[in-house]
Amino acid sequence: MSEKKEQYYLPPPKLGKWEGFRKFLWDSDSSQFLGRTGASWAKIFIFYIIFYAALSGFFAAMLAVFYQTLNTKTPKWKLEESIIGTNPGLGFRPMPPESNVESTLIWYKGNDDNNYKYWAEEIDRFLEEYKKAGQTPGVGQNKVICDFNNPPAEGKVCDVPIKDWSPCISENGYNYKKSAPCIFLKLNKIFDWMPQFYNESSSLPDNMPEDLKNHIRDSNKPNELNTVWVSCEGENPADIEHVGPIQYIPRRGFPGYYFPFKNYEGYLSPILAIFFERPKTGVLINIECKAWAKNIKHDRADRRGSVHFELMID
Known part of the structure; x- marks a missing residue:
């Protein structure tokens, strides 16, 4: 089976x-x-x-x-404790095109409208925040008109009037068409940083330009010495010879009443215009601008407390 x-x-x-x-x-x-x-x-x-x-x-x-744990108005780490530190740098405008992002050369033809138009438009874009309607004091903003005798109250910020900075105005193309351009400078913002002013003749450093020393010593308004001073000059002997006379508009530095930066609403960094009256054309001019305060250190290699750019006008 x-x-x-x-x-x-x-x-x-x-x-x-x-x-x-x-x-x-x-x-x-x-x-x-x-x-x-x-x-x-x-x-x-x-x-x-x-x-x-x-x-x-x-x-x-x-x-x-x-x-x-965050405060949107105040950084957790400030001054010496922060990565930024306590030594502000200078910035300049207009900047070269993004295609030359590493360049610091301002190069144009003074007799070519289309050629210098880019630089004027760059300054217009930079100054847009300073020109916005509704930022005039007295129209609901927390901006006020400041001077050395009237610093801003707590929570207020100073207006930065730029209308009367002739010839460095938009209507004039910032004077680029006359081969005598305006370059704008601003001091980088550092929260709670307060400059220590050079307001005594005996404290002026040896490496400060003589014309700036004389400007400070000749001032007959002691309270206006509370300023972060600015100097611009050619980097080398040939550059000094070619750069020509320079005007600082509206004054030769950043007034002390803009400091310290507290991140109050509407705050705008103080700016000034450097007007090159008669720079030599056809040559490259290396220019270095420095900000001067007792707690601003200068280092050309790291561009601390200073800014470098080149100017060439064909």
């Missing part, structure tokens, strides 16, 4: 590639779509909804805790 053999598993029929793919997409025998039944897909879908909801909630909670 032969034993009856039981077969517990029958191998699936061999299917071709296309038939196997169709069966994977939808198996009518087991009602499976992509290898899972409807109930299986529902369970995994609900699992991932709960999982990602919990993950998002955890991330949002951690982000909320993190923002509780």
